Amino acid sequence: MAVLTDPFQAPYMARALVELVILGVLGGVVGVFVLVRRLAYVADALTHTVFPGVVIGFAAGAADGVFWGALVAGLLTAALLTLLTRTPRISEDAALTLILTALFGLGVVLVSRRHSYHHDLTAFLFGQVLTVTRQEIVQSAALALVCLTVLVVLGRHLTLRAFDPEGARALGYRVGLLDLALNTVIALVVVAAVRSVGTVLVIALVIIPAAVGRLVSHRIPLIATIGAVFGGMCGWLGLAASNEASIRYGLPLAAGPAVVLLMVAGYLALRATTALTGRMARKART
Numbered sequence: 001m002a003v004l005t006d007p008f009q010a011p012y013m014a015r016a017l018v019e020l021v022i023l024g025v026l027g028g029v030v031g032v033f034v035l036v037r038r039l040a041y042v043a044d045a046l047t048h049t050v051f052p053g054v055v056i057g058f059a060a061g062a063a064d065g066v067f068w069g070a071l072v073a074g075l076l077t078a079a080l081l082t083l084l085t086r087t088p089r090i091s092e093d094a095a096l097t098l099i100l101t102a103l104f105g106l107g108v109v110l111v112s113r114r115h116s117y118h119h120d121l122t123a124f125l126f127g128q129v130l131t132v133t134r135q136e137i138v139q140s141a142a143l144a145l146v147c148l149t150v151l152v153v154l155g156r157h158l159t160l161r162a163f164d165p166e167g168a169r170a171l172g173y174r175v176g177l178l179d180l181a182l183n184t185v186i187a188l189v190v191v192a193a194v195r196s197v198g199t200v201l202v203i204a205l206v207i208i209p210a211a212v213g214r215l216v217s218h219r220i221p222l223i224a225t226i227g228a229v230f231g232g233m234c235g236w237l238g239l240a241a242s243n244e245a246s247i248r249y250g251l252p253l254a255a256g257p258a259v260v261l262l263m264v265a266g267y268l269a270l271r272a273t274t275a276l277t278g279r280m281a282r283k284a285r286t
Helices: 002-009 011-036 040-049 051-085 092-112 115-126 134-163 165-170 175-193 202-216 220-248 255-285
Strands: none
Touching: 002 011, 002 220, 011 040, 011 134, 011 175, 011 202, 011 220, 011 255, 040 051, 040 092, 040 175, 040 202, 051 092, 051 175, 134 165, 134 175, 165 175, 175 202, 202 220, 202 255, 220 255
């Protein structure tokens, strides 16, 4: 037990723990709606479309400008995606591909013109959770509060939209606004995580905890609860494992990838367990 608790006495480890737990819980809850709407590609694309915002924000205000640049780019992506998918002649995949390639290409062009901070921007692709500040934790907590509030208020409407869009329209729901709300929430999750776990690993925080919950239950509230608990625990245990491997055994292991690998291992273990249990139950019935 001391192995797990002692590292968090260091202030930087305590801040990293708080940040990862916030992101793990947030990703676990938001991921439920990504899962039921089959928006994994949207979430993955958003991790790339915020890249030009990261570059511009870094150019304008160094590390302090990254959050605001990513926020603007994320909200712009959510609005453009919702607008383009409302056009009958453009499919959702085509619209998303158009936005992704355009914005990510813009980010690459901007980076190519700023040779002085290639290394710093690479860190934002893979994260630097151990350098997270109190200000960044406050920003992540504020975004998490906004996202969770939106899901609490619109949860039933979003669920109906996911399973019966025509029924939602017949009942008078503004489906376009519901899509905009969900796209915005997904974008805010990406923005919250961009500096700590990096844009490359955000997709795992959104998809895997919800997938774990889906293995256990079909009820959305229970899936969200399981996903939130799983995401928060993986943030804690992954950070502890990263510290243990790096400090005690001299094996460099970044915290972000450690958390993601732990999530994948947990999902695979649970999937194998449920499959085995299912086979045993079928054999018992026969």
